Amino acid sequence: MLIDKIKKLQGEIENLKASTQQEVEELRIKYLSKKGEISSLFNEFKGVPNEEKKDIGKSLNLLKNRASEIITSIKERVNASGKDERQLDLTRTAYPAVLGSRHPITLIKQEVCDIFGRLGFTIAEGPEIEDDWHVFSALNFAQDHPARDMQDTFFIAHKPDVLLRTHTSSVQARVMEKQQPPIRIICPGRVYRNEAVSARAHCFFHQVELLYIDKNVSFADLRQVLLHFAKEMFGEETDIRLRPSYFPFTEPSAEMDISCCLCHGKGCTLCKGSGWVEILGCGMVDPAVLESCGIDSNEYSGYAIGMGVERIANLKYNVDDLRLFSNNDVRFLEQFKEVH
Known part of the structure; x- marks a missing residue:
């Protein structure tokens, strides 16, 4: 049933982890993109009986908001930690570059x-x-x-x-x-x-x-x-x-x-x-x-x-x-x- 899939996906989202920007982007694509897992649940939602749509629709919206909140939080944490190897300039000198001036x-x-x-x-x-x-x-x-x-x-x-x-x-x-x-x-x-x-x-x-x-x-x-x-x-x-x-x-x-x-x-x-x-x-x-x-x-x-x-x-x-x-x-x- 759709409600069981929502509960299972919610358990996965609560335990999401990432250490680089690339991993964060992969999580966003997997869960929040147009072809992601949450979007596929919304597609299934179209076939839900009318009497169940209110409760299941509410659960779906809560799931989507929670997923967006958790992925954004992970992204901010990765940015703050500076662990993204793509942000490191390995050619930069170990000391601050001194600004010059016009002659x-x-x-x-x-x-x-x-x-x-x-x-x-x-x-x-x-x-x-x-x-x-x-x-x-x-x-x-x-x-x-x-x-x-x-x-x-x-x-x-x-x-x-x-x-x-x-x-x-x-x-x-x-x-x-x-x-x-x-x-x-x-x-x-x-x-x-x-x-x-x-x-x-x-x-x-x-x-x-x-x-x-x-x-x-x-x-x-x-x-x-x-x-x-x-x-x-x-x-x-x-x-x-x-x-x-x-x-x-x-x-x-x-x-x-x-x-x-x-x-x-x-x-x-x-x-x-x-x-x-x-x-x-x-x-x-x-x-x-x-x-x-x-x-x-x-x-x-x-x-x-x-x-x-x-x-x-x-x-x-x-x-x-x-x-x-x-x-x-x-x-x-x-x-x-x-x-x-």
Whole structure:
């Protein structure tokens, strides 16, 4: 009789056991699935005489609820015990994995890009292995310019016109060749120069360069952008000054100093007592550069800005040795976990 089957099945369910998730799932399928034993009893229930349906139906529902309760309890117990071998990662280290953080160079580069991004500059990138035209010739470097010498540039063996880029200005040349003004780009990237590694110099470092070309762009526009950047990066109290300089691809050219962020202009070892610290180079794009890239210099003008990311990081984080950024010393890098 059906009632006897219910009582027998109830005895089985009260004694169910499982030690893994797989065993728990097998119990669920056996008793609670559409083709399980309890479902088969419900199918038999259809043939029960009407006068017996009330009592047997009640017993069946109690059986199903009890089975669901017991299997759920077993599942929770297995999960809590952690005995399911499928949950164990045997490749995991025996100690907690230490979370890393972004590199200080990455932090500064992102901050610079964010500041100029809010001014409408978009990121442009180019290859690190470049040709002579985009690194030098298109940017008004004379054939006898010192930067072309092997002492400053890494040339590819047996390919005198192929080299590791010495600045990201090569990206600007590529953009100017392919795009007519208005142009408003920021060019972050790694560059290479054949220099002895020391606390103040390295054979590779990172730059961020900007280029803005449009009609009626003036030096006053350049100065205002530089002042805005300095205040955003180093604080609202920061002041700037521009000193005349020379770069082959800009005319007039200038170097920008900021008021010392350590002594605030009073004089210290960082600013060598002057109250000012050099931070970047800039200037109006030389008309010869515009013409070599196919842009009419009579109609358009523009400015260019170039800065070293490590230089900004040195000032921002008071780091006095450039080699620390590439030595992968965990003790140094861990200091930047809480930054940004």
